[in-house]
Amino acid sequence: MKWTFPERIQFYSTLIAVIGLIVLRGPSAGQAGIVGNVVRHYVEETSAFVTSESIALSDIAATAIYTAGSADFHDHGHGGSEHNLELATVQDNSVQATGPASTTYMDGFKSNQITEYVVQDGDNISFIASDYGVSSDSILWANGLDNPNAISPGQVIRIPPVTGVVHTVQKGDTVEYLAVRYEADQDRIKTFNDLEEEGLEIGDEIVVPGGKIDTTIKKETKSQQRESKQQKRFAYLPDLGEYFRSPTSGFNWGVIHGRNGVDVASACGTPIYAAADGNVALAPATGYNGGFGKFVKLVHPNGTESIYAHMSKVSAKAGVYVSKGDVIGLMGTTGRSTGCHLHFEVHGARNPLVKY
Structure with a gap:
């Protein structure tokens, strides 16, 4: 049957209308719609x-x-091997x-090890100590530093694991000795360092938790050592006994500095006497004179010499012979001096003012 054009139009119009009604109506109760x-x-x-x-x-x-777990393979990374x-x-x-993952790669780590740190721009000891949870003194002691400002970028410093002292074992050292020396607990030293009963190994580094170094005593000891070396340097010179008298009055420091010289402090204007008979070789009344300021140099008959420096006034004249006890000037603070005193040197014999 062949439809005419008007019949086709009517059919498609009716079909579209039916579909539209179905869509617009939607599903009834208990039924799903076509779109749904x-x-x-x-x-x-x-x-x-x-x-x-x-x-x-x-x-x-x-x-x-499963296949990987059954095979005999090894992982060479930090996790180590994993079998079965x-x-x-x-x-x-x-x-x-x-x-669980293997942690054997951490077996070499110990919490009591010393850390090395490279100083960065802007670092200071107190900030570094705060970051690592130790005292500033502990870092200074571990690195042999006296001045907390004496660090610079790029410098490698040692950080102890706890506040305390790092000690290098010497011959004869014992845990008991370290505890007494650094005012620390003996049992804590043993526990922290995993020490056995057989003793300490020479050259080993021992961390003394809570230990302290008396820096005041340490500095005094260094000063005394320097003074002792100076004393010994001129101790070989002959002791002339009463040949020289005391050149002035005041506080005698008794310590050598310079060329066998000793300082005696008193008020400016205190008289200065010739320590022995002799000829006045030099007596400049002005000038810095190498730090001596106004001074007198005597040459004695036995070939020795004596020098009297930092005078406020020179009384002796060059070329004049003076006797033991004569006034040759007054105490002052000329030249390289920080207060009224006499710097007295003896050349060729022991200085009678030295306290050996």
């Missing part, structure tokens, strides 16, 4: 596809892990390894 059915069908097919793909991927992963890896099923489509 189409959407539901699409969702169900997509969900089934995703689920099946997930299960397949899980099966592949489980097979790969056990698997536990958490869900139907997932697996979890129950064997």
